[in-house]
Amino acid sequence: MKQWPEAISDGLLLPCGECGVVPQFDYMVDHPTWKRVAPKEHRLSVICLPCFDRLAVDAGVTHNYLVSVQFVGTGRTWVLQPTKMYVWSDYSFLVQDRREPE
Numbered sequence: 224m225k226q227w228p229e230a231i232s233d234g235l236l237l238p239c240g241e242c243g244v245v246p247q248f249d250y251m252v253d254h255p256t257w258k259r260v261a262p263k264e265h266r267l268s269v270i271c272l273p274c275f276d277r278l279a280v281d282a283g284v285t286h287n288y289l290v291s292v293q294f295v296g297t298g299r300t301w302v303l304q305p306t307k308m309y310v311w312s313d314y315s316f317l318v319q320d321r322r323e324p325e
């Protein structure tokens with residue numbers, strides 16, 4: 224291949240800068256949330272989705288920031304788009320449809 228294809232994530236080759244695990248799924252979040260949450264030292268590298276989610280909670284992010292999740296199979300890639308985010312605690316839960324951050 225002469226050019227890296229859009230549908231194959233380079234993020235699946237490198238370990239997460241936070242936990243060191245090579246992610247099995249890539250993902251996209253809205254840009255303002257990425258800038259707010261991703262540590263500066265890892266913005267140009269890989270942060271796996273579980274680590275990004277933990278960092279987002281630590282940063283106080285409450286909106287549904289996830290744009291898509293990519294699964295790369297054998298010669299094919301699926302782009303999954305979340306429709307809802309459930310937020311739960313011991314006593315209640317909340318459902319948010321996808322929307323842009325405030």
Ligand SMILES: [Zn+2]
Nearest residue numbers: 239242271274
């Ligand atoms: Zn990680």
